[in-house]
Structures are given as structure tokens and as C-alpha cells.
Amino acid sequence: MVVGGGPAGMAGGARAAEAGLRVVLLDAAQDLGGQYYRQPGAALSPTRPEALHHDWDAYTALRGRAGGVERRGRHHVWAVERHGDEDWTVHALAGADGAQGRPVRIRARAVLLATGAYERQLPFRGWTLPGVVGAGGAQAMLKGGLVLPGRRVVVAGSGPLLLAAASSLVTAGAEVPAVIEASGYLGYARHPRALAANPHKLTEAVTHGAALLRHRVALRTRSAVTEVHGDGRVEAVTVTRLDARWRPVAGTEREIACDALAVGHGLVPAIDLAITLGCATRRTPDGTLALALDARLETSVRGVWAAGEPGGVGGAQLAMIEGELAALSIAARLGADPGRGGRVRRLRARRTRLRAFAEAMAATHAPGPGWSDWLPDATEVCRCEEVTAGRIREAVRDHGARDARTVKLFTRAGMGWCQGRTCGEAVSCLAGDDEPPAPRRPFATPVPLGALAASAPEALAGADEEPIRP
Template identity: 70%
Template sequence: MPGSASETYDLAVIGAGPAGLAGAVAASGLGLTVALLDAGAQAGGQFFRHPDPALGAARPQALHHGWPAFTALRSRLEASEVVHLAGHHVWTVARGSGEPWTVHALTGADGDGGHPVRVRARAVLLATGAYERQLPFPGWTLPGVVGAGGAQAMLKSGLVLPGSRVVVAGSGPLLLAVAASLAAAGARVPAVAEASGYLGYARHPRALALNPGKLLEAAVHGSALLRHRVRLRTRSAVTEVHGSDRVEAVTLSRVDREWRPVPGTGRRIACDALAVGHGLAPQIELATGLGCATRPTPDGMHALVLDDLQETSVPGLWAAGETGGTGGWQLARAEGELAGIAVAARLRGQPALTGSGRTRALRRRRDRMRAFAGAMAAAHAPGPGWSDWLGDDTDVCRCEEVTAGRVREAVTDFGARDARTVKLLTRAGMGWCQGRMCTAAVTCLAAGAGQGSVPPSAERRPLAVPVPLGVLGSWTE
């Protein structure tokens, strides 16, 4: 049975998005035995999420950019010897001294009704992607408030809209793509509120010059917004959501360069949904649980430290895509292919592979796109004044209903100075999401800063997803 404890693969790839797909097919094409594990039922990851076949979507490609590139990768996967283990939720990775890696996963739609599976491999490639960073504000827990990426996921996978009149807000280039997609699908988008603006890109002329395709991509989204009469408001943020049972309106305020609301600029906009996001947080729990080194990113998050061939600080463990910093699907694909080649060179004892023309071209492409990713992160980094949006009664941790007032009390009255101490005093971050939604905000409030930086120690945990106690009770290496 694929994935049984008796079989050892050359490479286990965790995540079947662009990075994981590219890495798996590259390594397999060079003669490695490869297992590709992913929580989804279909390959593609979050970016190339596509409708359930039961919906009978006639043209799923209409919801995507780069669909031909994805279908080419998927065709290569189907034609390869890669063992694709769909519906596998990886909860930890372990390795004993001198032993292969063991990837522990749970099967099933949500990982809670299936069976524990172990996959052993000589090397591991982490392509686990990222999740949305959310910053709280009054009313953000009302029904009808969804993540910007979540709104796009609803459209791509379920062919549904979060509402008929949707305001899109936050910071980052994802907002333009989301607004264009929602408008094209029939939603009315009264405004797109970008808290930062786009002048920050001008500080990185070389990165812009090396990536002209990004300017074209922005122009495509901009023309779509013009066509659908969607107004883009820079230096603006949703600072409050109004409604009783669900979203009825939002307050849109001008913000200064520190993201502090400018008094007297609040404007109420009627809507029945809000799609909001403030960039992406690399999903690196598996890596930090193994002791991988991290680095701060320009937008205040942490990403993995990787060498020139995508290997982490832990030998035998590679990473690609958003785990090394948010940069888009094209960068993820290049990094995944590069990592697959590097693993094959190491395991097959063929160092010439890493010096080939193909490898050199991938490294140049990776470096060019990484430069733009750094410029993008810096341009859309949250300003320290965002916490001025919060009243003391605003929920910061929605799972445990911990308010900003309680977090501030933990800091001022009890001396908390980090997210871990605040968690012990208030339970913030101890709910179902395990801090994915609130840790950035709690860390900012605890440190008195607004960058949303999450110390690696706060991210390190042995379990990446919820695991039944019965599985833990029977777990042995």
C-alpha cells in the first residue's frame, strides 16, 4: 500500500501546489521515487484551486491566471511515477539518528475521520504554502466578513460569491485580483481599499525593471477594475464593520503612512460582505518544529532561511514556494523545480546536475522574482498605527473571545511582553485555529509595535494540524 511504513521513497513532497508539483515531477523525471502528499482532493494548491467535478463547471480556467502552466504540470504528474497521496493531512515530520524521514499524516476530508499513515523518505521537500494574515478591527467577527483569499477560494472551488455587494480591503496585490474576479463573476464591488498604496514600489526600480510581467499583470487587473467601475482607494482601510446579524455596512477611513486613521475621514459604505486580508503568512510550522532557521521578512513575518539550492538549515530538508517568503505561483514553480533537481543531485551523487544550464537558468529566474517579492513585501508592510483601530471591546482572538482590552491589561498590568506570555494569561491563540488568525495581532499588542512580526519561538509547535488523541496514544517512531 502506498505510504505504508514498509516502503521508503527517495523524496516525500508535502504540498501539491505549484512548488510541490514542480518539485515532484522534476525529481521523478531524474529517476527518484517520489510520494506527493496533499490535504486537497485535487492537485493545484490554494492558487490553482478548482471547482469540484460535481459542480460541472464548463470553463474552470476562466477563474485563473496561468491555467495552461498548471495543466501542463498536472499532465506531467499524471504521466510520471509519482505516487500522489491526496487527502493526506501531514501533522508532523520526524527522523531518528541515521534513519530516513517519517512523514505522519491523517487521511480524510478534514483529517479527523481517516486513518494514520506514515510515509518514509530519504529527503523531504516542504511546499506547504501560506495562509492569510488577518488584523482585527471592530466588527470583523460578523458573518459576511471573509478573508480576501477566502472569497477567491469560494469562487474558485464552489462557484459562489460571499455576497452581492462586496467591499475588498486590506493590503497587498491579492486585493486587485480578488476584486477583479468578484466583479467578473457578477458581484458589485463598491470599493477596493488599499491601506498602503503603490508608491513604495518606486524605491525598488531594479526589481521592477527585472520583472516587467508584474507591471503587465497589474495593468490587466487595473483595466478590469475600470471596466467594472470599481473604485480603488489607496491609503484607506476598513476600520469598522456595522451590522446586527451580518454585515450591513463598513466604515472606510483614510489612514496616514503609519496606518493611523485620519480623524474626520470615515465614510460609511453599504455592503453585505467584506473580503479583507493583509498579506500572507508563510506556513512553516512543520519546519520550525524541526528546528529550521527563519528570517524576518520586510512585511513583518518570518520565512525559512534557504541556501542557493532551496535546502533549509536542517540537512536533508528542502523547501520551496511561500515557505521562503510570499512571491507568487511562478516563483513557487521555479523554486520547486530547482529543489527537485537539487535533491536528485544529492541522492544520486550527481553534483553536475546543480551546475547544469537548466539549474543556472532556474536560479536566475528565482533570484529575479525574489527581488520583486521583497519589494512587494516592503511596499505593503502594515504600519504600526493599525492598532489604533481597536477598541478595548474588539475581539482579537475570535476562537477564545479574547478582547484587545484583555491583551492590553496583560501587558500593562501583568508585564506580558510576548505572545506566549499573553497566551498564558488570556488564552489568546489557544483555540481551534491555534493562533493562525490572531498571533500576529497579539504579538504586536504585546510588543507595542504594529509590524505583525511573529517570533520563531512562538510559531514552533510539534503538531501542525489537530490530531485525535487516539493517534497520539499509538504514535511510535
């Protein structure tokens, strides 16, 4: 069973099928590709979907290899249940709207988690105005819907995704007056070996940079959008210089007119399913939690492997390599043909190089501890429950809260629809919890009570479960 249809899941599923295993791949989207290779629906009649993608040839080759994989789109996996080292039940809801989908249970001998990542958002004044979208969200709108978030879009936050998003937007016809990077790029110079081992990464940066130069996009480093202005919709943003700790420097504010803001401060590995199973985690250089994996890409729970972003955000190329490595390990464990050992050694060497660059990237763009200084008390931090920074600070100052969980008990921050995925890091920072524990959510997606009732032990007795065997 492969959970996730992005580059890691596609590569892992294809390699496992080539090794002789029966593979079922579940993904919430209808088509393969994940967020990286998101494509517009057939109803939009796209003529050149490859125009908005980098390295499209790698995707088409991988899609061709995945012909032996049983693909099931619009399957929202909400839990994985363990019965033994080679006996698992994967619970999903099948349907376009996961919360209203049909309950599905599939038995498998091994599980490969290729669940990707989601955007990290750090709040600021006005970030709830219509027209503020995630940097990755802007790309998703463009790739999946062929629409722009606005005509004049400021791109802000931190991380290499900003350059890719800005490049895509200007290529599609948007005006991007500026890219606002809270960190800088000189930090990469502290990792010369990782840079030397990955020259293609420099080529990618030059490609995006050239597109921005052609369209006269200004690049401002050590700066952040600290406020959004508008009456019912984004009309302008305030950009402020930051010091080395990401604290705003007084007197450096300047306003940029725009009708949309695409903002994101990196990506967070999506590890909810693995955490529920008890898989061990590690802290990455940018402060996020990723799964601790061995050389075979197996988690600390025997029988569960992971590939791509769950092991630490590193991009599509690393995800594909890890997907193949995990599949070869699974094939060897289940007695299938894993192929030649030389291929494994080559894949591991490439993984080591790309993983070193991923760690350097995370360290370079890690949020500074002073970012919360740009948050006035009236700023909403938890959008779902409308909890402000002032209420969180009050919980810490007056009631002794010292972590996100205690703040949640006092304020309801993190108890909404997203279950803290959007606000969790900001709440932890305001609570002074430098290394919050892994969030344990019993369900990876919202689940109707009827689906839970159908999954109860008494309901499962004699149920028609579908086994997957090699």
C-alpha cells in the first residue's frame, strides 16, 4: 500500500510493481503527480500543461512506469491500523469530498507513506484578508485551475519555493512587483560541500532568477511583509527590514501596492499517520518535525516505510530517489525481486547528496525567533477559532501556559478544522515552547461518525475487507 501519489509515491509504487508486488496507491487527488505535478482538470481542456512545470519529462517517464500500479484517486486516508509486522489495515474515505466519502478498508503486508508536506504560515496583521494565499497555494491555483490569485502579486516569506512561485506567476502573466525573502541566500555559503555536490540546484536557481530579471521583479532579502492593508480585499502590503533574529527594524517600513499576496515560510512534513502509529521523529534544522528513517527508509515501526517530504523536505528529485529505495527495501522484505545491489548503492549515494542539500536549505531559511515581534495583540493567530495573539499571551502571562497544548485548553487555539496545522507553530512560539512535541491527532482527515461506527471491531467482524498480497 502506497499512501500519496506525488513523486515519492509514484516512484515507489512503480518500482515495487516492477519487483513483482501487487501495489495499490491511494491519493486524495484524482490524478497522479501530487502538489509538485498538479495539473488542471480535463474540463479546462489544457493544451500545454507542461508549460507550468519544471522537469516535466521526469513526470511523464514516471507516469509511464506506474502502469502496473493500481491507482485509486479521491481516497482520503484517515488512519492506518497495525495487526502485525506484515498485516496492516488502511482506512480511507472514497469520494471527491473526503468527509462525505464511502468508507474503504484495505489490508496490506507493507505500507509506504509518501504523504508530502503542507505550507508553514507565520501570521501577521491582516493575513486573513481575501487575496492572501499561500505561496504553494498560488502555484496550486495556477497549475490546477489555470487562474491567478491576482493581477499584481507580491510573493513573500522564506525558502526556495518563493522563487519558483514568482517565476510561475510572471510566466503566466501576473505582475510581481517584489519577492520578499525573510532570510537571505548567503547562508548557503556555510555549506560548500552540499552546494558542490548538487550543481543542478544552482542551475535551477539561475533559471528562476533569470525569469525574474526578465520581468524586472525586485528581490528584497532580510525583509518581511508585516502588515496587509485593504478594505475587504488586499490593496497593499507593508514590507519591513528584519535583523538577524527576524525582529522588525523600526523606521524601515515601506508600502507596496498589490491586489494579492502569496506568502509561505517553508514546508512542514505531513506525518500525522506515522505519528499515530508511534513512528519516531527527528528535529530538522528549520525546527520542523520529520520522521526518523534508517538506511532502508523504514521508520522505527517495522513494516512502515516513508519517502519524500515526511523524512524531511527536500524536493521532487530526492522524493523520487527515496521512493525507489523504499520500494526496493519492501521488495526484499516481502521476498520479491529487489533487483541489483549496484542500483541500490547508486541511489543511496544520490540520496546522501540531495539530503545534505536539503539540510543546508532548511538551515538557511529557518525562521528566526524574533518574528513574533511583528504581531500586535489584536492579530488573529488561530483563524479557525479566531484566537488573537493577545489572548495567547494572556494565557502565558496570567495563567501559566508554557506549551501549545495548555494554551489550547485556555483559548481553543488549534481546536478548529485544521487541528493546529496552520497555527500550531505560531502558538508554540508565543507560548515559549522551543521544541514542541509531535502533535498526535487520531485522524489524519475529518471523519464522519458513520465511518467510525463502520470501523468498530464488532462492525469489522465478518466484513468484506480487501487484502493486498504480492
